[in-house]
Amino acid sequence: MEKKNIDWANLDFGYIKTDKRYVSNFKDGAWDDGCLIEDDQITISECACVLQYAQTCFEGLKAYTTEDGRIVVFRPDLNAQRLEDSAKRLEMPVFPQERFIDAVVKTVEANEAYVPPYGSGATLYIRPYMFGSNAVIGVKPADEYQFRVFTTPVGPYFKGGVKPLTIRISDYDRAAPHGTGHIKAGLNYAMSLYPIVDAHEKGFDENMYLDPATRTKVEETGGANFLFVTKDGTIVTPKSNSILPSITRRSLMYVAKEVLGYKTEEREVYFDEVKDFAECGLCGTAAVISPVGKINDHGKEICFPSGMNEMGPVTKKLYDTLTGIQMGRLEAPEGWIKVIK
Numbered sequence: 590m591e592k593k594n595i596d597w598a599n600l601d602f603g604y605i606k607t608d609k610r611y612v613s614n615f616k617d618g619a620w621d622d623g624c625l626i627e628d629d630q631i632t633i634s635e636c637a638c639v640l641q642y643a644q645t646c647f648e649g650l651k652a653y654t655t656e657d658g659r660i661v662v663f664r665p666d667l668n669a670q671r672l673e674d675s676a677k678r679l680e681m682p683v684f685p686q687e688r689f690i691d692a693v694v695k696t697v698e699a700n701e702a703y704v705p706p707y708g709s710g711a712t713l714y715i716r717p718y719m720f721g722s723n724a725v726i727g728v729k730p731a732d733e734y735q736f737r738v739f740t741t742p743v744g745p746y747f748k749g750g751v752k753p754l755t756i757r758i759s760d761y762d763r764a765a766p767h768g769t770g771h772i773k774a775g776l777n778y779a780m781s782l783y784p785i786v787d788a789h790e791k792g793f794d795e796n797m798y799l800d801p802a803t804r805t806k807v808e809e810t811g812g813a814n815f816l817f818v819t820k821d822g823t824i825v826t827p828k829s830n831s832i833l834p835s836i837t838r839r840s841l842m843y844v845a846k847e848v849l850g851y852k853t854e855e856r857e858v859y860f861d862e863v864k865d866f867a868e869c870g871l872c873g874t875a876a877v878i879s880p881v882g883k884i885n886d887h888g889k890e891i892c893f894p895s896g897m898n899e900m901g902p903v904t905k906k907l908y909d910t911l912t913g914i915q916m917g918r919l920e921a922p923e924g925w926i927k928v929i930k
């Protein structure tokens with residue numbers, strides 16, 4: 590199979606239309622059989638629930654070409670579970686988990702020509718999502734839904750690849766206590782658009798959101814969880830009910846402890862402690878692990894000892910181990926890798 594003529598090494602995190610997408614529609618209380626289609630356009634009612642009341646949730650995962658030329662995806666079962674959790678919180682019908690995995694596999698297979706080659710630095714980003722598609726004008730859930738999976742080849746989420754980022758404390762909140770921060774609802778990202786545009790305009794790469802109730806504890810950024818490394822080498826990640834349970838973060842914490850032998854802590858992290866950490870990174874499917882060099886708190890800077898030129902040593906070790914597992918250079922824990930071909 591011949592790959593598309595794409596400049597893989599210079600891709601950014603953008604959308605490129607690929608050949609096929611998977612679609613299944615929910616009507617009269619049931620999902621149809623679903624199939625791959627070519628049409629990338631969607632026609633829905635002007636009054637569709639997704640358009641009026643943002644009834645939509647999504648997932649993000651990646652397909653990788655391994656060192657020995659296989660195509661694999663990383664822990665799609667956890668994305669299937671998380672989409673189910675999101676759907677339930679948004680009063681949407683659950684798309685069965687085994688069908689979710691099958692849809693991901695079929696969509697990647699159908700777009701094999703777009704899976705970036707091993708070593709190119711790019712990957713195939715997979716975006717499963719669902720939305721309420723029929724007209725509702727009173728505030729209530731839709732009766733009809735579409736589940737769709739498309740793919741797009743991507744490069745690094747942050748420009749400059751793995752260069753340390755400068756982030757700032759946000760004065761806006763992304764999620765409310767007891768709200769929807771723990772699910773992957775489109776509405777959470779709409780909330781973050783104003784603060785991210787403002788952050789970029791002011792020269793920052795991302796926002797650090799603090800807990801909305803007290804503004805004393807670290808939550809996450811608009812698209813990734815935090816990992817910190819203490820000066821004595823413990824890996825710490827914030828625990829909160831209003832952050833997205835990142836699959837990358839859960840995988841890294843497991844690998845850190847069980848494979849690399851670090852001490853790990855998932856606990857509340859007060860912003861006051863952050864100045865004492867040795868390293869800071871953002872982790873997620875899109876972000877992989879992106880090192881943070883500096884945090885700006887209303888003009889007061891916290892500069893991590895790892896500096897602005899490269900990843901700190903522990904972050905690097907985690908990065909190498911995670912990407913090693915994803916690209917087939919290192920053995921994966923049982924069940925983490927779904928081989929597509």
Ligand code: PLP
Nearest residue numbers: 812813814833835836837873874
């Ligand atoms: N937090 C937010 C708000 C996200 O959008 C993402 C991306 O999916 C993550 C964290 C990282 O989650 P994961 O590692 O499952 O991609």
Ligand code: COI
Nearest residue numbers: 649650812873874875876
């Ligand atoms: C992902 O990492 O998959 C996400 O959905 C994050 C988003 C900011 C692109």
